[in-house]
Amino acid sequence: MNSTNGEKAIDLEWLKSSVAAGGRLAVFDLEYTTWEGANTRRWSGPGEYFEVVQIGAVVLQLEPNLTEIAAFEVLTRPVFNPILSDYFTALTGISNADLEVGAVSFADGFGKFVQFCAGTNAIACNGWDDRALRDNCGWRGVEWPFVAASFGNLRPMFENRVGNANNAAWSGNMPVSLGLPAPGGAHTGLGDARAIAIALRAILREALAE
Numbered sequence: 001m002n003s004t005n006g007e008k009a010i011d012l013e014w015l016k017s018s019v020a021a022g023g024r025l026a027v028f029d030l031e032y033t034t035w036e037g038a039n040t041r042r043w044s045g046p047g048e049y050f051e052v053v054q055i056g057a058v059v060l061q062l063e064p065n066l067t068e069i070a071a072f073e074v075l076t077r078p079v080f081n082p083i084l085s086d087y088f089t090a091l092t093g094i095s096n097a098d099l100e101v102g103a104v105s106f107a108d109g110f111g112k113f114v115q116f117c118a119g120t121n122a123i124a125c126n127g128w129d130d131r132a133l134r135d136n137c138g139w140r141g142v143e144w145p146f147v148a149a150s151f152g153n154l155r156p157m158f159e160n161r162v163g164n165a166n167n168a169a170w171s172g173n174m175p176v177s178l179g180l181p182a183p184g185g186a187h188t189g190l191g192d193a194r195a196i197a198i199a200l201r202a203i204l205r206e207a208l209a210e
Helices: 012-021 086-092 096-102 106-117 129-140 155-162 171-177 189-209
Strands: 002-004 007-009 024-032 052-061 068-075 122-125 151-153
Touching: 007 155, 012 189, 024 106, 024 129, 024 189, 052 086, 052 106, 052 129, 052 189, 068 096, 068 106, 068 189, 106 129, 122 129, 155 171, 155 189, 171 189
Parallel strands: 007 151, 024 122, 122 151
Antiparallel strands: 002 007, 024 052, 052 068
16 A cells, blocks of 8 residues: 555555455445535535444455455444435435434444454545544544554545546446446445445456456
């Protein structure tokens, strides 16, 4: 991994060397509370927080096919804004009724995610989701158990490959940006984690064929 602006960026050379060495890579994605325009203003509007509502993740075997060997998804209840916006529900398909039936506290959901990632060599996300997790831990008084070196950001590698015009490098868009079929499940934690994995497989396959 290379360091960019204090963050670790997963690049193609790291991916190839990790596949050669073997092990496991966790890939995760978050869905968090949002409102129309919140992304543009970076959640700076009155009362806006990016509280985690869903964590989705897969574990990939670090071998040439990056085979998925485990999957995880959990809903967590926001506290600052416990009622989901219509905008969020339209984007993700997650409703207030879903939270009433299936959500747990952030502390419980995050704890399950930590357990899911145990035994992996690294944890990857596409963008700043690791910082969002850390902020949510701070808001809820949850201990952050990871060391900084555990996390890697895939966004620089993805943007280097497809650019980011029209959000081409966003998780759910990456397969289509690479000329692959849309996998479905966009804007869900697990669906976007799997979309990231599809993109990683395609990029790795292309690199290994050179």
